[in-house]
Amino acid sequence: MPTFLPDIKAYLGFDDHDSAVLASLLPMMTAHFPDISEHFYARILAHPGAHASITGGEEQVERLKRTLVEWMESGLRGPHDQAFYERRARIGRRHVTIGLPQHYMVTAIGVMRQDYERVISKVLAQDPVAQARAMQALHRLFDIELAIMLQTYRIDSEERLRRGERLVTIGMIAAGIGHDLRNPLGVIESSVFLLRRQVEDDRGRRHLDKINNQVHRCNRIVTALLELAGSRAPNFVEVDANEMLRSAMGSVPVPDGVRVDTDAAKGVVMRGDATLLEQVVINLVTNSIEALQNRAHGHISVRIHPYDSERYAITVADDGPGFEPELLPRVFEPLVTSRASGIGLGLALVRNVAERHCGAAQAQNRPEGGAIVTVLLPSDPAAQAARGPATSS
Amino acid sequence: MTPTSVLIVDDNVELAENLGEVLADEGYPCEIEATGSGAIRRIEQKEYGLIITDLRMHGTDGLAVAAAARRRTPPTPVVMITAFACDPQLEAARAVGVADVFTKPVDTSVLVALVKQRISHGDG
Numbered sequence: 001m002p003t004f005l006p007d008i009k010a011y012l013g014f015d016d017h018d019s020a021v022l023a024s025l026l027p028m029m030t031a032h033f034p035d036i037s038e039h040f041y042a043r044i045l046a047h048p049g050a051h052a053s054i055t056g057g058e059e060q061v062e063r064l065k066r067t068l069v070e071w072m073e074s075g076l077r078g079p080h081d082q083a084f085y086e087r088r089a090r091i092g093r094r095h096v097t098i099g100l101p102q103h104y105m106v107t108a109i110g111v112m113r114q115d116y117e118r119v120i121s122k123v124l125a126q127d128p129v130a131q132a133r134a135m136q137a138l139h140r141l142f143d144i145e146l147a148i149m150l151q152t153y154r155i156d157s158e159e160r161l162r163r164g165e166r167l168v169t170i171g172m173i174a175a176g177i178g179h180d181l182r183n184p185l186g187v188i189e190s191s192v193f194l195l196r197r198q199v200e201d202d203r204g205r206r207h208l209d210k211i212n213n214q215v216h217r218c219n220r221i222v223t224a225l226l227e228l229a230g231s232r233a234p235n236f237v238e239v240d241a242n243e244m245l246r247s248a249m250g251s252v253p254v255p256d257g258v259r260v261d262t263d264a265a266k267g268v269v270m271r272g273d274a275t276l277l278e279q280v281v282i283n284l285v286t287n288s289i290e291a292l293q294n295r296a297h298g299h300i301s302v303r304i305h306p307y308d309s310e311r312y313a314i315t316v317a318d319d320g321p322g323f324e325p326e327l328l329p330r331v332f333e334p335l336v337t338s339r340a341s342g343i344g345l346g347l348a349l350v351r352n353v354a355e356r357h358c359g360a361a362q363a364q365n366r367p368e369g370g371a372i373v374t375v376l377l378p379s380d381p382a383a384q385a386a387r388g389p390a391t392s393s
Numbered sequence: 394m395t396p397t398s399v400l401i402v403d404d405n406v407e408l409a410e411n412l413g414e415v416l417a418d419e420g421y422p423c424e425i426e427a428t429g430s431g432a433i434r435r436i437e438q439k440e441y442g443l444i445i446t447d448l449r450m451h452g453t454d455g456l457a458v459a460a461a462a463r464r465r466t467p468p469t470p471v472v473m474i475t476a477f478a479c480d481p482q483l484e485a486a487r488a489v490g491v492a493d494v495f496t497k498p499v500d501t502s503v504l505v506a507l508v509k510q511r512i513s514h515g516d517g
């Protein structure tokens with residue numbers, strides 16, 4: 001958005017003179033940058049919520065400290081032009097993709113602002129006029145920095161919205177087609193039923209059976225489409241975990257070289273919609289199989305076990321490449337996929353089903369490699385619904 | 394004397410005709426009606442053994458048909474069929490006394506079995 005920076009500069013009254021003042025600060029500030037950077041990350045690491053976004057340990061923190069020093073240098077040096085804006089927006093997007101909550105950006109800029117103020121009041125202690133002018137330029141710069149950061153978050157949420165709208169549209173089309181196909185399928189089915197009474201020879205009957213089988217198959221596809229469109233209310237019943245796993249695995253073709261272990265702990269009481277829960281297992285296992293595609297051997301483990309006194313968990317783990325770290329916070333969003341094939345509805349449906357059961361879905365990469373998805377479900381969804389839904393992460 | 398004729402109401406006439414043919418083969422005389430208002434007129438004039446109606450139809454819907462069936466003494470039993478599994482109107486259907494509600498797809502053999510259950514065979 002080329003008009004964004006000029007617009008915000010005009011609003012703040014940031015001009016070339018501010019750029020010049022900031023550039024003149026650079027030689028005085030440089031020596032303090034490592035300390036400011038140190039303090040900046042110490043604050044992040046001290047805060048559990050912010051710390052959680054740092055997944056690469058010590059090494060990543062050291063690298064980040066160096067990039068932050070560069071960030072500080074380039075901020076003062078300028079020029080504060082379109083190229084500057086684009087570089088800053090790119091950095092902002094990086095934080096959006098790692099799933100850093102937006103409010104940390106506001107506080108982080110605040111921490112940095114205070115450190116700059118402290119240093120400026122020290123290095124310009126002798127010249128109150130220059131100090132005041134420097135502070136003014138500095139605050140304007142940081143307001144610009146924050147505005148750019150928040151702008152990237154806004155663009156991101158708009159994209160999510162568009163994706164959501166696309167999905168709703170797809171869902172509506174799918175539901176429409178599904179319903180429209182039901183009637184012709186019904187006519188075919190009943191016509192076959194009638195014909196079967198007339199046709200005497202085996203060959204003719206064999207073909208009628210084939211038509212009938214395919215009609216049933218079409219009906220199952222329509223049901224799955226309507227399921228995806230979410231147009232069906234869940235039907236909560238007591239579900240036998242072993243039976244559910246058996247039935248789900250019966251619908252997933254497992255390629256040679258991939259081993260799937262299933263295990264349901266004794267005593268897990270599952271109340272839920274049997275068809276939807278089965279679909280969760282099918283989608284997760286299918287995902288794992290696709291992740292293992294280019295490997296000679298792979299192992300997938302499907303478990304159903306108690307989680308705490310009120311919930312049980314369905315976990316599907318594989319020893320594939322795991323999720324792409326950038327995508328990890330967003331894998332459950334519709335139309336988010338790293339694969340060329342598939343349109344990214346599988347995990348979206350998993351979360352959708354979890355939420356319709358007042359449960360939640362979580363995706364992680366395992367420390368030993370591979371991906372693990374956990375679907376936490378209340379033992380009694382109806383009671384849970386009365387208390388209010390859980391959130392997905 | 395229990396009436397054995399069946400009224401089939403569906404704006405998809407081919408579907409209704411097929412079902413009628415199947416039931417006729419089983420010994421149940423059938424009448425086909427493509428609109429809800431037409432069905433209500435018939436119900437008011439004649440006693441059927443069973444009414445099979447689609448829920449969603451243009452104009453007068455299956456609920457109105459079921460209500461007309463209920464106004465008769467004794468009420469005529471109704472089987473309702475809908476394409477929408479969680480149709481909020483299903484509740485309304487139960488409220489007007491519809492005991493059998495089916496979601497599409499409905500296997501013809503299942504319907505035949507149900508009709509046999511609902512209409513005890515005998516004189517016609």
Ligand code: HEM
Binds near residue numbers: 051055064112
């Ligand atoms: C004033 C606020 C901040 C500034 C100026 C800043 C600056 C930067 C810069 C320059 C990068 C490198 C981007 C790239 O080129 O890929 C980066 C990445 C990153 N920042 Fe920040 N950051 C800020 C706030 C935060 C906060 C509050 C966190 C909290 C955890 C954080 C965590 C990270 C992480 C995890 C990365 C990704 C590093 C990687 O690629 O390995 N940042 N940040």
